[in-house]
Structure formats: C-alpha cells, structure tokens
C-alpha cells in the first residue's frame with residue numbers, strides 16, 4: 414500500500430509527518446489486552462485489535478511512527494499539529510495503535526506535571542468511549558473522529574469527573590465579544606473549553622458542580638503558566654446542548670437546561686450535530702421517522718418536523 418498516495422489529499426499533513434520524521438515505536442507486548450481494557454476499549458473489539466497489530470517495516474508502520482511522533486513532538490503545545498484524518502483504508506484500528514504508541518509519553522508528561530494517575534486513566538478512557546461512539550453512529554468498528562483523542566494524547570485535555578476540560582485560547586468572535594462586554598480578554602486569551610462526554614450517565618447538576626470545582630483547582634495547580642492573572646479566567650463551551658430553543662420543549666428541571674443556565678450565551682453556529690449525538694446513525698434521516706422514546710427525542714423530531722432547525726451555541730462562564 415502506498416500510504417503517501419493515501420495522504421496526497423492532505424498535503425500540509427503529509428509535509429508535517431515527513432518533517433517530524435521517524436520515531437521508535439514500542440507497542441505493549443503480552444499485556445496488550447489488559448491495556449485495551451484499561452482504556453475501556455469495547456470487549457467486542459479487543460481480539461480484532463490484537464489481530465491488527467502493525468508490523469515493523471510495513472507502510473502502515475511508517476505512518477504509525479510518524480503519527481505517534483507528531484503527538485509526542487507537540488506534547489503540551491498549545492498550537493495543534495495538523496489533525497489526523499480518517500484513513501479507513503488502513504483498517505478500523507490504525508489510530509488505536511498510534512495512540513498506544515504515544516501513551517507512555519503522555520503518561521510521562523502527566524507525571525512531570527504532577528497529574529494524579531487516576532485523572533490520567535479517566536482521561537484515557539475516552540479512547541474506548543469514542544470506539545463506542547463510532548459503533549453507535551455507524552454500526553461498525555472504528556475510532557470516531559481520530560483527531561479528538563490527539564488532545565488527550567498531547568496532554569491538553571483532562572477528564573475530571575462528569576466533564577472534560579481542555580486548555581484553550583479564545584477564538585476571534587468569542588474573544589471580541591467578551592472584550593466588548595468589558596472583560597479584560599480578547600482573541601487568543603487563555604481559557605478552558607468544556608466538553609460533555611456521552612456514555613457517562615446523566616448530566617446532573619451535582620456531578621457538574623463537582624467537575625467544575627475540580628477544574629478550578631486542577632488547572633491552576635498543574636498549569637500555573639496557562640493563566641497568568643487570577644481575575645480573568647473563563648471557560649467556554651460550544652454545543653447543541655446550549656441551543657436555547659431546547660427550553661421550549663424540555664422541563665425547566667432537565668439536566669440539559671440546568672447545564673445551559675450556567676453559561677452566558679454567545680454566538681450561534683450552524684452545525685451542532687444534534688442528530689448524530691442523540692440518535693447516532695444517519696443524520697439526514699426523515700424527521701418524521703425518528704424515534705420518539707424520550708422527551709429530548711420528541712423535542713428534536715417535533716421541531717424538525719415542524720420545519721425548525723437546531724443549532725449549536727457557544728457560551729462562557731467565569732472560572
């Protein structure tokens with residue numbers, strides 16, 4: 414297989430991978446099945462992953478080395494390397510091995526920052542979770558959006574209880590809006606981004622309170638350089654969960670609306686991807702045919718059937 418031809422649609426990425434060069438990849442040996450289970454890889458994928466182990470000297474190995482090196486050489490850096498692209502031609506588990514190759518380096522980075530083991534492993538479980546998300550969305554094995562776990566593998570994102578947080582900087586629109594609102598912030602100011610993983614139970618206010626409280630202690634302690642001033646910290650979230658139209662359908666005490674109320678609303682964006690997050694499968698399905706098992710499902714389907722549109726919205730809160 415000619416992997417460079419495969420990557421020809423992504424020239425900037427290929428340039429980056431060629432420039433970072435090779436790297437000594439050491440994959441776990443006999444304990445690999447246990448390691449996969451620690452990463453919450455779904456049981457039905459474990460044997461297939463073991464069987465897909467890449468061999469040194471193959472074109473796939475060349476790319477595994479360079480992708481792993483891309484992660485390790487940008488460990489902790491706020492500037493993202495080019496995102497990993499889906500490469501189904503290399504099988505559903507190609508990126509699982511890339512991340513396994515990077516994992517000892519990520520763990521060493523975490524240790525150097527004093528991050529507790531328990532936080533490291535909670536964070537890494539998102540690998541298995543995103544394999545479950547892939548199956549929910551497409552019905553097949555694979556790692557959903559392989560660029561997402563790059564944040565975890567590079568030591569930028571952490572799971573602290575119910576929520577995940579990553580070191581971030583404010584984008585242009587958010588930064589300018591917050592500056593116009595009188596905050597001493599602007600585009601490029603340090604911030605945290607908040608994420609709500611699925612497959613982790615309800616989003617109860619108590620679980621969120623605990624996560625936000627952990628984040629308030631965790632980031633200044635382990636990343637003191639990220640927030641130079643103590644009076645100018647914000648977190649942002651961009652999600653379908655913040656679409657204010659949900660308030661027309663869900664009861665005021667729903668967890669989603671309680672989460673929404675924590676944030677000051679910012680701009681709306683078009684693709685909140687709500688259908689995929691809620692229903693999985695075919696995001697273009699006829700709304701009249703969507704299942705209506707829960708209040709959220711009924712809300713999403715009824716709104717679309719009536720000709721409405723769902724959006725994503727960004728919000729911020731002081732930190």
Ligand SMILES: CC(C)(COP(=O)(O)OP(=O)(O)OC[C@H]1O[C@@H](n2cnc3c(N)ncnc32)[C@H](O)[C@@H]1OP(=O)(O)O)[C@@H](O)C(=O)NCCC(=O)NCCS
Pocket residue numbers: 609610611612613614615616617651652653654663666667668669670690691692706707708709710
């Ligand atoms: C975020 C999440 C945990 C919220 O679930 P929750 O805590 O149950 O939320 P609420 O209390 O507001 O739920 C209100 C209603 O919507 C339903 N609901 C919530 N999320 C649902 C989902 N993803 N699919 C189907 N129904 C859902 C609930 O069951 C409830 O309906 P019911 O009273 O008929 O049972 C859940 O939507 C989820 O896991 N989403 C996937 C991850 C995600 O979308 N993250 C954001 C990415 S940008």
